[in-house]
Amino acid sequence: MISDDQRTALDAVSLNPAVTPDDVWRPSPHNVPELHEKVAAEILRGVARARTDDTSMPLGVAMQGRAGAGKTHLLGAVRERIQRDGGYFFLVDMVSGKTFWESVALALVEGMGRPHVGWGTQLKTFLRRLTPQLGLPTEVRDAVAGAQPVTRAQLDTFIWALRDRDREVGRDAQDTARALVLHGAIDFEAQDVGYAHLISEPGDPAARAAWGLSTAIRTPQQVVQDISRLMALTLDPTVIAVDQLDTLFAQTSTSLLNQHQGLEDGQAKVLGPIADGLLKLRDITRRTLVVVSCLPDTWVLMTRAAPSPVADRFRTSTLPDRIPTAEIGQAIVAKRLTAAFAGMFFGPPHPTWPIAPAAFADAPTLTPRALLRRVDRHIAWCRDRDEVVELDRLIDGAESTPTVGPVRGASGDPTTDERRLHELDARFAELVEAADVSAAVDPAGEDEHMPPLLAAGLAAWIAEQAPTGATYKYDPPPGRKPALHGRLIEVLDEATENEAHWCFRAIAHPNAVAVTARVKAACTLAGLDRDLPQRRLILLRNGPWPTGKRTTEVLAGFDAAGGLRCAVPEADLRVFAALRVMAAEPSTALQEWLVNRRPASGTELFRAVLPGPDGTRGGAPPTTPDDGEPPSDGSDSDPTNAPVADVAGGPATGSAAGPATAPVDPVVGAGGLAVGLxxxxxxxxxxxxxxxxxxxxxxxxxxxxxxxxxxxxxxxxxxxxxxxxxxxxxxxxxxxxxxxxxxxxxxxxxxxxxxxxxxxxxxxxxxxxxxxxxxxxxxxFQPLPDFTSLRDWPDEFDQAVRSAVEALAPRAGVDRSSRLAQQGKAVLTEALQAYARSGMVGLPGFTDFLTDLPEGVSRLARAGKLAEELAEALKAAMVTDPLFGGVGxxxxxxxxxxxxxxxxxxxxxxxxxxxxxxxxxxxxxxxxxxxxxxxxxxxxxxxxxxxxxxxxxxxxxxxxxxxxxxxxxxxxxxxxxxxxxxxxxxxxxxxxxxxxxxxxxxxxxxxxxxxxxxxxxxxxxxxxxxxxxxxxxxxxxxxxxxxxxxxxxxxxxxxxxxxxxxxxxxxxxxxxxxxxxxxxx
Missing domain, CATH: 3.40.50.300 (P-loop containing nucleotide triphosphate hydrolases)
Structure with a gap:
C-alpha cells in the first residue's frame, strides 16, 4: 500500500507532455539544455548577429522536428534566454494564409503585453529603454511608459523627440508610436484608441484626432514594419517565432482541394501566401531574427510554394527525432519529478522515482513527449493499484505496466468512495454559492477575470472527458489585454499536429469602436474562416450588441464566417469559479468526482458549444459543401438515392447491377449498432x-x-x-x-x-x-449525363450543363485563368448547351459536334477555331484514358x-x-x-x-x-x-x-x-x-x-x-x- 506521503507526492506530479503555445511564455524549471543544444545555438547565433549589425538582416532559422520532439518547449527556453539577455520575443500563431500580416501584427501587439525582465511587460520595457535616449523629462518618461496618466501634450513631446532621434522612423512610424503609448496607457478609452490603430481598425476619427493620430490607417504590414523599426532604436534584438504552421496546413489542405485540382495547387493556395509573407517579414524588419517552427514535411512544402528560393533567406536546423542519450532522458524526468516533489515531507530514494534509473536505457528510442507519457501512465498505474512498483523498462520488455483501470482516486471501498464524492458535492455547492463573478462581465475587468474562469471550466471539462479517449488540451490564462479569453483544443492527429479549436472571447464593453476592435482581433487570432470548420469562435455577451454601421458590418462578417454569439449565464461562471478553487485544493477524489458529476459539461454554455457525449459538435454551424448547399440530415432524402437501402423480404435471384428504384423498409442485423470482430x-x-x-x-x-x-x-x-x-x-x-x-x-x-x-x-x-x-x-467515367429529362426545367438544366463543363474543362485544357482559356471555356459552355438541347447524348457525339460547330451556337468571333481545338483535346483525353467516356x-x-x-x-x-x-x-x-x-x-x-x-x-x-x-x-x-x-x-x-x-x-x-x-x-x-x-x-x-x-x-x-x-x-x-x-x- 502507498503511504500517505508517497500518495501526496504522486498526486502532485503533472507532467503535461503536450504543451500549448501559451506555455512558451511561462518560466520552465524543466529545461534540459543538452536536449536541443545545437538548434538553440543556431538561433542564438542569429540573435547575436541581429544585436550587433543593423545594416544586414540575419538569415532566418527554420526549426524542424517531428511531433513530440520538443519544438514548442525549445521556443520557451529560447524566449527565456533572449529576454534575460535584454531582447524581445514574439510568438505568431499562424492561423490562415489569408491573414498573414494581420496575424503577425496582432502577435506583436499581444506580445507587447507579455512579461519581460525588469519593467513588467515587453511594452513597458521597450518604452523605458527608448525614452532616456530621447532626452525626455522624468514626468514625460513615466507618462509615456504608462506609470502615470498621459496627456496629449506629453505624447506630442515624445513624438517630437522621436523625430529628432531618427528622422525617417519618427516620420513614418509616428502614428504607430502614438498608438503604442496609448495601448499601454492607464486610461481605458486611450487604450482602445491605440489598440484600434495597431490592428488597422479605423476606430473613432474624433478620438484619433484628439490624440494626434492622422486620418491614414496603417496596413497590418506597415504596423509590423513600424513596430520593428521602433524597437530597433533601443539597439536590442527581436525574435519573431512563427508556430502552428503544421496545424494550419493539416486543417486547410483538404478544404482547398476539389475534384479539378491537384495536390500541388492546394498546397500553393495554403502555403504560398505564408511563404511569401515569411520572406517579406525578414526583409522589412530590423534587428530581427525570424524563426519558423514546423514539421520537416511542412517546410519542404513551404519551400516549393515560395515565390523565390527560401534557402537564400532561411537556414534549416533539425531537432533530433529521439532523445539523444539515456542521461538526457533521465534528466528530463528527474527535473520534472524534483520540481513536483519540492517542499513535501517526502524524500524519494532517487531523482526519477518511481522510474528505475536502468529504465532510461530505452530513452533513445522515444521522443521527449512519448517519454513523459510513458512515465505519466506508470505513475497513474501506481496510484490506481495503491502500490509503487519501479518501472525498469520504458518500452517492450519483461516488465510492463498494465492498462489503467478504474478512475484514479477510487479507494476500493464503495462506502468510502461515496463519502468522498458527497464531501466534494458539499464543497462545490458552498463555493458556487459564495462565488462573485461580477468582474468577469465588467468591461474594466473582463480581460483579467474572465480568462482564469474559462481556463478552470475547460480544465474540468477535459477531465470529465477522460473515459472517451479523446485528447484535449486548453490554453492557460493569457497575458495582459488578450484577443482571446480561452481556447479548447482537440488533438485530431498528433503526427500532423491537426487540431480542432474552440475559442472564446467575452466582450462587455458598451462602446461600438471597442467592440469592433475586439471582434476583429478575436477573429484574426482564432483563424475564423468558413473554409476551416475545425476553428470555431464563440463571442460571449449578456447584453445587446451595438448597432453602428461599422459594428454591424463586422458582426455580419463574423456570423457569415461561422462564428457564434451567445450569452454566458452567471450560474455558469459561478461553476467555473468553484472549480477553479477546487482544482487548487488537494483531493485524491477530484478526478472521480468530475467524471461522475460532470459539472463543467452541465453548464449551459458548454452544452451549447462543446462536443457532447455522443461526439456531436455543439455550437459548430453546419459546414457548407462546395455547392453551397448544407448537408442533408437524411430526413428529406429520397430513399432511392440513399447510399444504403435496407430491405426486407427474400433473397433476390441474381447479381443485377441496377440500383433500387423504390422505397424499401429497413431490416436491422443481429448485431444492433456494433459489429462483432x-x-x-x-x-x-x-x-x-x-x-x-x-x-x-x-x-x-x-x-x-x-x-x-x-x-x-x-x-x-x-x-x-x-x-x-x-x-x-x-x-x-x-x-x-x-x-x-x-x-x-x-x-x-x-x-x-x-x-x-x-x-x-x-x-x-x-x-x-x-x-x-x-x-x-x-x-x-461518363462526364456527360443524359440531359433529355432536364430540358423542360431551366434551372436544373443550366446547373447540369455547368457541372458537366467543370468536369470537361481540365480535360480540354480550359480550366485556367488566362484569356484564351476563358474564351475556350465560354465556347465549351455554349456548345454543350446547344448539344444538350438537341437531344443528342454521349461524349463522342459531342466531340463531333465541336469539330463542326453549327453557325450561331456561340457569340465569340473565333468560336469555330476554338471548338476544333476543344474537340481535339477531348479526343486525345479519350485515347490516353480509355476510362474517360469509354465503354462500360x-x-x-x-x-x-x-x-x-x-x-x-x-x-x-x-x-x-x-x-x-x-x-x-x-x-x-x-x-x-x-x-x-x-x-x-x-x-x-x-x-x-x-x-x-x-x-x-x-x-x-x-x-x-x-x-x-x-x-x-x-x-x-x-x-x-x-x-x-x-x-x-x-x-x-x-x-x-x-x-x-x-x-x-x-x-x-x-x-x-x-x-x-x-x-x-x-x-x-x-x-x-x-x-x-x-x-x-x-x-x-x-x-x-x-x-x-x-x-x-x-x-x-x-x-x-x-x-x-x-x-x-x-x-x-x-x-x-x-x-x-x-x-x-
Missing part, C-alpha cells in the same frame, strides 16, 4: 466496433500471413449484415470471392457463424466490376452502393485485373474518389450510424507517405471530410510508415497485426506509442491476432474470426475474376 485474447470477452465509430475510419497495419485479408472481409460482411453497402478495391484478386459460400463449414468458425453466413449471402448483393475489361463488367457502366457511386430490391446491402468489388500499372490504378482511384466525394455530399448518411464503406487494400501504393500520386489529394480529402457525411474508410497496408500520415492519422480505429520486417515492426511501434499503446510481440503474433485501438478503448489484443465467405489460400486468377464479373445471361 472476435474476442479479446485476455479474458475472451466479445470485441465489437460501433458502426458509428467507423465514420471516423479504420486502418489495418499487417503483413503477409497476418490474417489481414480475412479481417477486411469479415468487417465488410458484418457491416453488410447491418445494411451498410461497400465499395471494395481489390488489387490482389483475393476479395472478389465476397459473394462465394464456403463449400463446407470451416473449422475456424465460431458459434453462430453458419447462421451469420447464411444471413449475409441471402441479403447481400456482391457485384464484381472490371474497369477496362469489357469481357467482365466494365466501368467508365458509369462509375456512379449511387450505382455501386445501392442494392437491388430485396437485398439489404450491395458490395461492389472493383478488380484491378484490367489496370496493369500503378499509374492506371491511381488515376482510376482518383476519379472514383472524386466522384464518391461529390456524391456523399449530396447523399449524407443523416441519422444513420454509417452510410457506407470504402475499402482500400494496399493503400500505400495509392497514397504513399513520400511523393504524390494521382490519387493522393483525393485520398486525403476523403479521409478528412467523408466522416461528416457518414462514409467510413478502411485502409490496409503492410507498410505502417508507407501510408500518408494524413490518412492513417485520420483513422480512429486501428489494427496492428503480424509484421515481419524489422523496419516495419519499428514503424508500427512508433505509431502505437504516439497513441499511448505498446506492441510487445508484434513480430510474434499468430494469424488472426491483432492489437486494436479505437474510440473509447485503448490497445487490446484480440483474436479475429474467420470470414463468412469462401477464402482459400490461393487468390483467383484474372480469368476467374472476369468470369465472376460477367453479368448472367
Amino acid at each position: 472476435g474476442r479479446t485474447v485476455d479474458g475472451g470477452q466479445p470485441f465489437t466496433v460501433p458502426l458509428e465509430s467507423l465514420r471516423r475510419h479504420a486502418v489495418v497495419f499487417a503483413g503477409s500471413g497476418s490474417g489481414k485479408t480475412v479481417l477486411i472481409r469479415r468487417l465488410v460482411e458484418e457491416c453488410a449484415r447491418e445494411g451498410v453497402s461497400a465499395i471494395v478495391l481489390d488489387p490482389n484478386n483475393d476479395l472478389a470471392r465476397l459473394g462465394d459460400a464456403w463449400p463446407d463449414p470451416p473449422s475456424g468458425w465460431g458459434p453462430g457463424d453458419a447462421e451469420r453466413a447464411a444471413d449475409y449471402l441471402a441479403h447481400t448483393e456482391v457485384v464484381v466490376w472490371t474497369p477496362r475489361v469489357t469481357a467482365g463488367r466494365p466501368l467508365s 457502366a458509369p462509375a456512379d457511386p449511387g450505382l455501386l452502393l445501392t442494392p437491388s430490391p430485396g437485398r439489404r446491402a450491395r458490395v461492389s468489388v472493383i478488380s484491378f485485373v484490367g489496370l496493369t500499372s500503378d499509374q492506371e490504378r491511381q488515376s482510376f482511384v482518383n476519379q472514383l474518389q472524386m466522384a464518391l466525394f461529390a456524391w456523399i455530399k449530396r447523399h449524407p448518411a443523416g441519422d444513420r450510424p454509417l452510410g457506407g464503406l470504402f475499402v482500400m487494400d494496399e493503400a500505400q501504393t495509392l497514397a504513399p507517405s513520400t511523393g504524390t500520386t494521382a490519387c493522393t489529394a483525393s485520398s486525403i480529402a476523403l479521409a478528412s471530410q467523408a466522416r461528416k457525411y457518414g462514409l467510413g474508410l478502411v485502409f490496409a497496408t503492410q507498410a505502417p510508415k508507407g501510408l500518408h500520415n494524413q490518412i492513417s492519422g485520420n483513422a480512429t480505429t486501428q489494427f496492428f497485426g503480424l509484421l515481419n520486417a524489422p523496419a516495419q515492426i519499428d514503424a508500427a511501434r512508433q505509431l502505437a506509442e504516439a497513441k499511448g499503446g505498446r506492441l510487445p510481440d508484434i513480430g510474434l503474433l499468430n494469424s488472426g491476432e491483432f492489437y486494436a485501438a479505437g474510440e473509447g478503448f485503448s490497445f487490446v489484443k484480440v483474436r479475429t474470426p474467420l470470414c463468412l465467405t469462401h477464402h482459400p489460400k490461393a487468390p483467383l486468377t484474372p480469368e476467374e475474376v472476369v468470369a465472376r464479373a460477367r453479368p448472367a445471361g
Whole structure:
C-alpha cells in the first residue's frame, strides 16, 4: 500500500507532455539544455548577429522536428534566454494564409503585453529603454511608459523627440508610436484608441484626432514594419517565432482541394501566401531574427510554394527525432519529478522515482513527449493499484505496466468512495454559492477575470472527458489585454499536429469602436474562416450588441464566417469559479468526482458549444459543401438515392447491377449498432466496433500471413449484415470471392457463424466490376449525363450543363485563368448547351459536334477555331484514358452502393485485373474518389450510424507517405471530410510508415497485426506509442491476432474470426475474376 506521503507526492506530479503555445511564455524549471543544444545555438547565433549589425538582416532559422520532439518547449527556453539577455520575443500563431500580416501584427501587439525582465511587460520595457535616449523629462518618461496618466501634450513631446532621434522612423512610424503609448496607457478609452490603430481598425476619427493620430490607417504590414523599426532604436534584438504552421496546413489542405485540382495547387493556395509573407517579414524588419517552427514535411512544402528560393533567406536546423542519450532522458524526468516533489515531507530514494534509473536505457528510442507519457501512465498505474512498483523498462520488455483501470482516486471501498464524492458535492455547492463573478462581465475587468474562469471550466471539462479517449488540451490564462479569453483544443492527429479549436472571447464593453476592435482581433487570432470548420469562435455577451454601421458590418462578417454569439449565464461562471478553487485544493477524489458529476459539461454554455457525449459538435454551424448547399440530415432524402437501402423480404435471384428504384423498409442485423470482430485474447470477452465509430475510419497495419485479408472481409460482411453497402478495391484478386459460400463449414468458425453466413449471402448483393475489361463488367467515367429529362426545367438544366463543363474543362485544357482559356471555356459552355438541347447524348457525339460547330451556337468571333481545338483535346483525353467516356457502366457511386430490391446491402468489388500499372490504378482511384466525394455530399448518411464503406487494400501504393500520386489529394480529402457525411474508410497496408500520415492519422480505429520486417515492426511501434499503446510481440503474433485501438478503448489484443465467405489460400486468377464479373445471361 502507498503511504500517505508517497500518495501526496504522486498526486502532485503533472507532467503535461503536450504543451500549448501559451506555455512558451511561462518560466520552465524543466529545461534540459543538452536536449536541443545545437538548434538553440543556431538561433542564438542569429540573435547575436541581429544585436550587433543593423545594416544586414540575419538569415532566418527554420526549426524542424517531428511531433513530440520538443519544438514548442525549445521556443520557451529560447524566449527565456533572449529576454534575460535584454531582447524581445514574439510568438505568431499562424492561423490562415489569408491573414498573414494581420496575424503577425496582432502577435506583436499581444506580445507587447507579455512579461519581460525588469519593467513588467515587453511594452513597458521597450518604452523605458527608448525614452532616456530621447532626452525626455522624468514626468514625460513615466507618462509615456504608462506609470502615470498621459496627456496629449506629453505624447506630442515624445513624438517630437522621436523625430529628432531618427528622422525617417519618427516620420513614418509616428502614428504607430502614438498608438503604442496609448495601448499601454492607464486610461481605458486611450487604450482602445491605440489598440484600434495597431490592428488597422479605423476606430473613432474624433478620438484619433484628439490624440494626434492622422486620418491614414496603417496596413497590418506597415504596423509590423513600424513596430520593428521602433524597437530597433533601443539597439536590442527581436525574435519573431512563427508556430502552428503544421496545424494550419493539416486543417486547410483538404478544404482547398476539389475534384479539378491537384495536390500541388492546394498546397500553393495554403502555403504560398505564408511563404511569401515569411520572406517579406525578414526583409522589412530590423534587428530581427525570424524563426519558423514546423514539421520537416511542412517546410519542404513551404519551400516549393515560395515565390523565390527560401534557402537564400532561411537556414534549416533539425531537432533530433529521439532523445539523444539515456542521461538526457533521465534528466528530463528527474527535473520534472524534483520540481513536483519540492517542499513535501517526502524524500524519494532517487531523482526519477518511481522510474528505475536502468529504465532510461530505452530513452533513445522515444521522443521527449512519448517519454513523459510513458512515465505519466506508470505513475497513474501506481496510484490506481495503491502500490509503487519501479518501472525498469520504458518500452517492450519483461516488465510492463498494465492498462489503467478504474478512475484514479477510487479507494476500493464503495462506502468510502461515496463519502468522498458527497464531501466534494458539499464543497462545490458552498463555493458556487459564495462565488462573485461580477468582474468577469465588467468591461474594466473582463480581460483579467474572465480568462482564469474559462481556463478552470475547460480544465474540468477535459477531465470529465477522460473515459472517451479523446485528447484535449486548453490554453492557460493569457497575458495582459488578450484577443482571446480561452481556447479548447482537440488533438485530431498528433503526427500532423491537426487540431480542432474552440475559442472564446467575452466582450462587455458598451462602446461600438471597442467592440469592433475586439471582434476583429478575436477573429484574426482564432483563424475564423468558413473554409476551416475545425476553428470555431464563440463571442460571449449578456447584453445587446451595438448597432453602428461599422459594428454591424463586422458582426455580419463574423456570423457569415461561422462564428457564434451567445450569452454566458452567471450560474455558469459561478461553476467555473468553484472549480477553479477546487482544482487548487488537494483531493485524491477530484478526478472521480468530475467524471461522475460532470459539472463543467452541465453548464449551459458548454452544452451549447462543446462536443457532447455522443461526439456531436455543439455550437459548430453546419459546414457548407462546395455547392453551397448544407448537408442533408437524411430526413428529406429520397430513399432511392440513399447510399444504403435496407430491405426486407427474400433473397433476390441474381447479381443485377441496377440500383433500387423504390422505397424499401429497413431490416436491422443481429448485431444492433456494433459489429462483432472476435474476442479479446485476455479474458475472451466479445470485441465489437460501433458502426458509428467507423465514420471516423479504420486502418489495418499487417503483413503477409497476418490474417489481414480475412479481417477486411469479415468487417465488410458484418457491416453488410447491418445494411451498410461497400465499395471494395481489390488489387490482389483475393476479395472478389465476397459473394462465394464456403463449400463446407470451416473449422475456424465460431458459434453462430453458419447462421451469420447464411444471413449475409441471402441479403447481400456482391457485384464484381472490371474497369477496362469489357469481357467482365466494365466501368467508365461518363462526364456527360443524359440531359433529355432536364430540358423542360431551366434551372436544373443550366446547373447540369455547368457541372458537366467543370468536369470537361481540365480535360480540354480550359480550366485556367488566362484569356484564351476563358474564351475556350465560354465556347465549351455554349456548345454543350446547344448539344444538350438537341437531344443528342454521349461524349463522342459531342466531340463531333465541336469539330463542326453549327453557325450561331456561340457569340465569340473565333468560336469555330476554338471548338476544333476543344474537340481535339477531348479526343486525345479519350485515347490516353480509355476510362474517360469509354465503354462500360458509369462509375456512379449511387450505382455501386445501392442494392437491388430485396437485398439489404450491395458490395461492389472493383478488380484491378484490367489496370496493369500503378499509374492506371491511381488515376482510376482518383476519379472514383472524386466522384464518391461529390456524391456523399449530396447523399449524407443523416441519422444513420454509417452510410457506407470504402475499402482500400494496399493503400500505400495509392497514397504513399513520400511523393504524390494521382490519387493522393483525393485520398486525403476523403479521409478528412467523408466522416461528416457518414462514409467510413478502411485502409490496409503492410507498410505502417508507407501510408500518408494524413490518412492513417485520420483513422480512429486501428489494427496492428503480424509484421515481419524489422523496419516495419519499428514503424508500427512508433505509431502505437504516439497513441499511448505498446506492441510487445508484434513480430510474434499468430494469424488472426491483432492489437486494436479505437474510440473509447485503448490497445487490446484480440483474436479475429474467420470470414463468412469462401477464402482459400490461393487468390483467383484474372480469368476467374472476369468470369465472376460477367453479368448472367
